Amino acid sequence: MRYIILAAFALTYPASASAVTIDFETLGFDGETNDGPMGVASPLVIGDFVFTATDPFGLPPILVYSRQSTNNPDFGGTSIFPNRIDPGLTIARTDGAAFTFNSLDLTFAFDDQNAFFAGGLATYTFNGGEFSQTRAFDNLAGFQTFIFNTPDVFNVRISADSAFAIDNVVLNQAVSAIPEPASWAMMIIGFGAIGAAMRRRQRVRVSFA
Numbered sequence: 001m002r003y004i005i006l007a008a009f010a011l012t013y014p015a016s017a018s019a020v021t022i023d024f025e026t027l028g029f030d031g032e033t034n035d036g037p038m039g040v041a042s043p044l045v046i047g048d049f050v051f052t053a054t055d056p057f058g059l060p061p062i063l064v065y066s067r068q069s070t071n072n073p074d075f076g077g078t079s080i081f082p083n084r085i086d087p088g089l090t091i092a093r094t095d096g097a098a099f100t101f102n103s104l105d106l107t108f109a110f111d112d113q114n115a116f117f118a119g120g121l122a123t124y125t126f127n128g129g130e131f132s133q134t135r136a137f138d139n140l141a142g143f144q145t146f147i148f149n150t151p152d153v154f155n156v157r158i159s160a161d162s163a164f165a166i167d168n169v170v171l172n173q174a175v176s177a178i179p180e181p182a183s184w185a186m187m188i189i190g191f192g193a194i195g196a197a198m199r200r201r202q203r204v205r206v207s208f209a
Contacts, residue, residue: 019170019172020049020170020173021168023168024079027080028067028078034070038063038065039059039063042054048173049091050091050094052089052090053083060083071109071113073107079105087157088159090155090158093154100150100152101124102148102172103146103147108139117139118139119137119139119162120161121137121160122136122160123159124157125158126150
């Protein structure tokens, strides 16, 4: 009996979340080597996640370079960068639920100018200021990967002291505790078995003359 009850209720517990990688490739476009950046929508919604930035002067707050631009740090691909390094760029789920901030690739935003750039500091501020971390990035061409694996994140704001771009953001989506249809079926079977066992116990009675 005890094991049937545990099995029935265990099915309502969340399963392990699966990680998603956001690479921004759907924003990619073809252009020339000397192209300037193009603005994209902010908030920028990709799957279950939203990226937001602001610009006090009304300029596009989130930018991308063409695949062929020599400024593009993901040459041949696509990355995004905020027009303003502060307040930078904020990541959250569209439904406001918690997630795990696993990792991301980050670099200086203008790849052909790295030789004149000494590196920088990026600050990651979690849950509206609850805690933060600062990580240094170098002046080499291409991206660096920064690992966090920080759970229970509702939002993370990335700002820096120099222009920065991000790519390949890895996040664990929040897991719903609502059982799948197959789990509902197993729960019904489990509860049915519990009821049958209880009825059998009620029928077995010892009577004394």
